[in-house]
Amino acid sequence: MPRLVRPDAVLVQAVIAGALSFAHLHDLAEAAGQKGWKAWAYPVSVDLLLVAAWHRLRSLRDAGKPAGSAWSWFVVALAASLGANVATAGLLDLGDVPDWLRILVAGWPALAFLGGTLLVHRPTPPSEPEPELPPAVERATEPGVQAASAPALPAPPPAVVATAPPALVAHAQKIAADHRARTGSDIDTETLRARLGVPSPMAEAIAAQLV
Numbered sequence: 001m002p003r004l005v006r007p008d009a010v011l012v013q014a015v016i017a018g019a020l021s022f023a024h025l026h027d028l029a030e031a032a033g034q035k036g037w038k039a040w041a042y043p044v045s046v047d048l049l050l051v052a053a054w055h056r057l058r059s060l061r062d063a064g065k066p067a068g069s070a071w072s073w074f075v076v077a078l079a080a081s082l083g084a085n086v087a088t089a090g091l092l093d094l095g096d097v098p099d100w101l102r103i104l105v106a107g108w109p110a111l112a113f114l115g116g117t118l119l120v121h122r123p124t125p126p127s128e129p130e131p132e133l134p135p136a137v138e139r140a141t142e143p144g145v146q147a148a149s150a151p152a153l154p155a156p157p158p159a160v161v162a163t164a165p166p167a168l169v170a171h172a173q174k175i176a177a178d179h180r181a182r183t184g185s186d187i188d189t190e191t192l193r194a195r196l197g198v199p200s201p202m203a204e205a206i207a208a209q210l211v
Contacts, residue, residue: 021081022047028084031094032105042105045112046084049119050077056119073115080108172196172206186210 025043034042053074060067087101088094175195179187187195187210193203 018047021085024088025081025084027088027094028101029105031097032102033097034105042108045109046077046080049073049112049115050081052116052119053077070119073119076111076115168196168198169206169209173210176210 022043025046026039029042030039053070053076057067057070057074060070092101172192175192176187179185179191187207189200189203189207192207192210193200196203196206198206
């Protein structure tokens with residue numbers, strides 16, 4: 001036997017509620033001066049904004065981002081739908097609609113267009129890209145790859161050791177002995193350099209041989 005299709009009670013309830021809300025919005029728009037197809041377009045506009053706001057709200061919540069703007073437009077669309085239902089329940093004389101309500105109904109298309117545009121075309125902020133690393137750094141950070149040691153700097157050239165000829169050393173010994181005899185102290189390197197007239201490295205090499 002073919003399986004009988006059982007109607008879903010929730011779905012039936014949603015269809016009835018949607019049809020009633022749709023009719024109330026149409027009646028309110030028509031009473032506010034919107035005739036013909038215009039009155040039928042208002043319920044479609046309100047319901048589409050409500051659906052777009054709910055879809056955007058769910059997307060932002062799933063992405064873990066703030067959903068304040070989506071909530072705002074959802075509340076606006078819900079207030080428009082709920083307000084029409086309440087207004088047509090006998091609390092408002094549809095034969096003498098106040099001017100402020102006519103202004104709200106007339107301005108609704110622009111408001112709904114603005115809300116729908118912001119909800120649909122508002123891009124999600126992209127995540128910041130990670131900085132690109134040089135190839136050498138990327139290879140060093142790969143699992144199982146040890147970072148290469150920094151290239152060794154060239155060794156400094158060996159210091160040049162000044163050598164003094166024996167005759168100059170003998171002359172320096174005489175100068176040092178004369179200085180010790182006159183002053184009672186050993187001659188310092190600077191004084192020896194001045195007396196011999198040689199560069200400082202040479203004077204230091206000679207003074208080391210006088211010790």
